[in-house]
Amino acid sequence: MNTLSTRRFLQASALLITGFLLSACGKKAETPAPAASAPVAAASAPAPAPAKVYVVGTDAAYAPFESENTQKEIVGFDIDVVKAVAQKAGIEVKFVNTPWEGIFNTLAQGDRDLLVSAITITDERKQTMDFSNPYFDAQQLIAVKANSKVTKFDELKKLKVGVQTGTTGDEVVTKLQGKTSANIKRFESTPLALKELESGGVDAVVADNGVIINYVTNNSGSKFKTVADKAFQNEQYGIAVKKGNADLLGKINKGLADIKADGTYDKIYAQYFGAAPAAAPAASAASK
Amino acid sequence: MDLRWEILVGYGPLFVTGLWMTVQLTVVAIVCGLVLGVLFGLVSSSLDAPAPKSLALAWALKVARAFTLAYVTFFRGTPLFVQILLVHFAVMPLLIHPDTGLLLAGEAAREFRQSHGAFFSGALALSLNAGAYISEIFRAGIQSIHLGQTQASYSLGLTHAQAMRFIVLPQAFRRMLPALVNEGITLIKDSSLVSAIGLAELAMAARTVAGAYSRYWEPYLTISVMYLALTLLLSLLAKRLEAPAHHRGR
Numbered sequence: 084m085n086t087l088s089t090r091r092f093l094q095a096s097a098l099l100i101t102g103f104l105l106s107a108c109g110k111k112a113e114t115p116a117p118a119a120s121a122p123v124a125a126a127s128a129p130a131p132a133p134a135k136v137y138v139v140g141t142d143a144a145y146a147p148f149e150s151e152n153t154q155k156e157i158v159g160f161d162i163d164v165v166k167a168v169a170q171k172a173g174i175e176v177k178f179v180n181t182p183w184e185g186i187f188n189t190l191a192q193g194d195r196d197l198l199v200s201a202i203t204i205t206d207e208r209k210q211t212m213d214f215s216n217p218y219f220d221a222q223q224l225i226a227v228k229a230n231s232k233v234t235k236f237d238e239l240k241k242l243k244v245g246v247q248t249g250t251t252g253d254e255v256v257t258k259l260q261g262k263t264s265a266n267i268k269r270f271e272s273t274p275l276a277l278k279e280l281e282s283g284g285v286d287a288v289v290a291d292n293g294v295i296i297n298y299v300t301n302n303s304g305s306k307f308k309t310v311a312d313k314a315f316q317n318e319q320y321g322i323a324v325k326k327g328n329a330d331l332l333g334k335i336n337k338g339l340a341d342i343k344a345d346g347t348y349d350k351i352y353a354q355y356f357g358a359a360p361a362a363a364p365a366a367s368a369a370s371k
Numbered sequence: 372m373d374l375r376w377e378i379l380v381g382y383g384p385l386f387v388t389g390l391w392m393t394v395q396l397t398v399v400a401i402v403c404g405l406v407l408g409v410l411f412g413l414v415s416s417s418l419d420a421p422a423p424k425s426l427a428l429a430w431a432l433k434v435a436r437a438f439t440l441a442y443v444t445f446f447r448g449t450p451l452f453v454q455i456l457l458v459h460f461a462v463m464p465l466l467i468h469p470d471t472g473l474l475l476a477g478e479a480a481r482e483f484r485q486s487h488g489a490f491f492s493g494a495l496a497l498s499l500n501a502g503a504y505i506s507e508i509f510r511a512g513i514q515s516i517h518l519g520q521t522q523a524s525y526s527l528g529l530t531h532a533q534a535m536r537f538i539v540l541p542q543a544f545r546r547m548l549p550a551l552v553n554e555g556i557t558l559i560k561d562s563s564l565v566s567a568i569g570l571a572e573l574a575m576a577a578r579t580v581a582g583a584y585s586r587y588w589e590p591y592l593t594i595s596v597m598y599l600a601l602t603l604l605l606s607l608l609a610k611r612l613e614a615p616a617h618h619r620g621r
Contacts, residue, residue, distance in 0.1 A: 249582025268569035282464035
């Protein structure tokens with residue numbers, strides 16, 4: 084019985100393997116066919132012109148700019164802006180959650196066509212990608228415990244500071260404390276850094292104002308206060324495209340101008356940040 | 372492909388202290404993991420041992436076995452990454468928190484979390500994880516020794532503890548060694564996950580550079596070589612523990 088079932092098993096597996104090999108061969112034989120017909124399809128394609136869906140990369144852990152809701156949809160200020168821009172520009176977009184670390188690489192490699200992720204326009208970043216006109220004014224903000232004595236950025240020089248790896252917050256703190264400072268604790272996301280502040284692991288967190296304020300509003304038990312410092316330069320967020328993709332960039336900029344002109348932008352802004360952006364610049368409105 | 376190694380220059384100290392941190396982390400985790408593993412391994416293999424004479428001891432052993440089963444199931448069945456985040460952002464704040472810490476509160480808690488928090492959480496998570504795997508290595512090693520060996524020891528008048536110590540474990544250890552070395556190598560590599568909680572270890576050094584320059588070849592290739600050096604060193608050291616052929620009875 085035992086030997087019989089072993090033999091059966093062997094036969095069955097032999098059959099399976101041959102079957103697999105055959106199907107593999109079959110596939111190999113088949114592949115040239117569609118490949119051969121592909122050029123034909125491509126040639127006839129321009130007639131109906133299938134709308135290209137632009138893939139937008141975003142690190143959806145950065146509320147209120149982008150986050151994932153319970154229905155697994157990516158939502159937020161940035162998302163609404165890009166959707167409105169896309170509508171004006173007549174293009175189709177699809178959002179894909181992309182981790183911050185490495186997000187710029189996805190653009191260079193063509194995995195994503197656009198990036199919108201509260202990305203500050205900096206000269207360094209301009210070297211590797213192109214930015215749309217700015218769509219949001221932001222500023223760094225310091226979050227500390229409510230009883231902290233910190234009043235300005237310089238006082239963080241000798242303190243433990245939490246940041247999100249590779250953000251502009253990381254950059255300014257690195258500049259203050261030095262490249263190899265052991266006092267900078269880098270986290271994967273700003274909320275994680277703020278969580279660490281809550282449990283006393285760091286003395287302060289430096290990050291974009293919008294995100295810190297959102298965290299404080301959602302975690303009333305966290306007992307943080309925020310410290311604004313004039314030393315922080317004003318920053319502007321831009322929508323990034325692959326370097327040299329002037330065609331797409333033009334569409335985006337046109338759409339951006341359109342939604343600013345017809346009041347769509349103000350509506351979105353008011354929905355997420357309350358005040359109208361034209362009356363009070365975002366940065367000062369948020370950090371006061 | 373252009374490699375710009377010069378971007379690493381300013382970050383040298385970060386890689387050196389990161390390497391040192393990784394070594395410390397894995398050494399602590401291997402030692403603690405071994406201790407946990409031996410303890411829990413002995414408990415879970417105690418099913419084969421003669422039942423203790425006192426009822427209380429028998430019950431204690433039963434409880435210990437149930438606990439071991441739960442522990443091993445949890446730590447072997449969930450991702451280490453999740454365990455690290457769970458320990459650092461959920462368990463530790465419960466125990467050590469400036470305002471509400473159960474074990475440590477106030478200034479001392481703040482001080483502890485700032486200077487040792489991430490290391491402690493990381494080492495704890497790694498040790499608990501390693502302990503679960505090592506206890507299974509021990510159980511398997513002990514159970515792989517034929518029952519006749521223990522029975523022969525008993526008939527020679529050895530107690531269970533003595534039989535374990537002099538007869539079973541020395542033989543089992545030789546069989547466990549490759550698996551233990553594997554676990555050690557895994558630990559060295561998995562320690563990189565601890566960078567998620569902000570510990571400045573080797574992987575964090577690379578992430579810092581990658582974050583600053585958006586360049587990935589140079590920093591990650593560098594730490595790959597460093598991790599490789601560590602794992603090779605461990606397997607070389609372990610080779611010296613292995614019995615030479617003539618001791619293996621060939």
